Amino acid sequence: MLSLKNLDSFYGRSQALHDVSLAAPTGTILAVLGRNGVGKTTLLRSILGLTDRQSGDVVLDGENISSDATFRRARAGIAYVPQGRMIIPDFTIRENILMGGFAANGPRAIPEIVPKIFPYLMENLDRPGGVLSGGQQQQLAIARALASGPKVLLMDEPTEGIQPNIVEQIEDIIIRLNAELGLTILLVEQNVKFARRAAQNFTMLENGRVVADGAIADLTEETVTKHMAI
Numbered sequence: 001m002l003s004l005k006n007l008d009s010f011y012g013r014s015q016a017l018h019d020v021s022l023a024a025p026t027g028t029i030l031a032v033l034g035r036n037g038v039g040k041t042t043l044l045r046s047i048l049g050l051t052d053r054q055s056g057d058v059v060l061d062g063e064n065i066s067s068d069a070t071f072r073r074a075r076a077g078i079a080y081v082p083q084g085r086m087i088i089p090d091f092t093i094r095e096n097i098l099m100g101g102f103a104a105n106g107p108r109a110i111p112e113i114v115p116k117i118f119p120y121l122m123e124n125l126d127r128p129g130g131v132l133s134g135g136q137q138q139q140l141a142i143a144r145a146l147a148s149g150p151k152v153l154l155m156d157e158p159t160e161g162i163q164p165n166i167v168e169q170i171e172d173i174i175i176r177l178n179a180e181l182g183l184t185i186l187l188v189e190q191n192v193k194f195a196r197r198a199a200q201n202f203t204m205l206e207n208g209r210v211v212a213d214g215a216i217a218d219l220t221e222e223t224v225t226k227h228m229a230i
């Protein structure tokens with residue numbers, strides 16, 4: 001279980017998150033919803049200690065990791081698939097994947113599930129990451145995150161900017177990673193339809209605060225319109 005208690009988070013003097021509490025039970029998907037700029041990316045970054053300053057608790061499986069350095073949080077089992085993918089274009093696909101292993105203590109290896117879910121990457125390990133399409137780069141970012149052997153995946157708008165015909169494939173992979181590896185996933189999404197398909201629970205943010213949360217089955221269209229319509 002990953003939980004946040006009364007989390008405040010800051011960039012310089014500017015407070016981006018206010019008193020955020022949430023819980024993602026082990027093996028579930030929690031959708032983090034809200035308009036652009038409400039603090040969804042900041043929430044994921046705060047879990048890894050990547051903002052300038054934060055207070056409150058980040059608790060993973062009963063252990064309070066909120067004063068740990070980022071690399072210790074990664075070693076505790078949290079991996080990040082950032083918005084924009086952030087792969088290194090001049091590194092090979094293999095190097096990009098193995099880079100994720102540096103976040104963990106164990107041997108550096110291509111994770112066992114990668115050939116099953118991303119055969120294209122396995123067949124092209126020596127090609128540079130930069131030649132991949134958006135969808136393939138997203139696969140690579142997910143493979144890199146898996147290389148640290150995580151318990152929790154933080155995913156920031158994983159289908160953003162990806163060709164419509166590939167979006168469903170990425171969505172299916174996310175659902176599979178949860179179902180087959182039992183990964184707990186925090187899924188930042190603007191796509192409510194996918195959030196409803198994948199997640200058990202949701203948290204809605206507005207201006208850096210939680211304004212609604214609960215089981216995704218209880219997320220009403222009224223709440224979506226109120227907090228997500230532009």
Ligand SMILES: Nc1ncnc2c1ncn2[C@@H]1O[C@H](COP(=O)(O)OP(=O)(O)OP(=O)(O)O)[C@@H](O)[C@H]1O
Binds near residue numbers: 016041
């Ligand atoms: N590095 C930064 N330095 C200062 N302020 C920042 C920084 N990153 C984000 N912010 C501010 O924090 C607030 C929350 O931004 P954040 O990127 O977390 O929102 P978001 O919901 O993820 O938006 P988007 O969907 O556009 O990614 C915004 O007001 C933003 O301007």
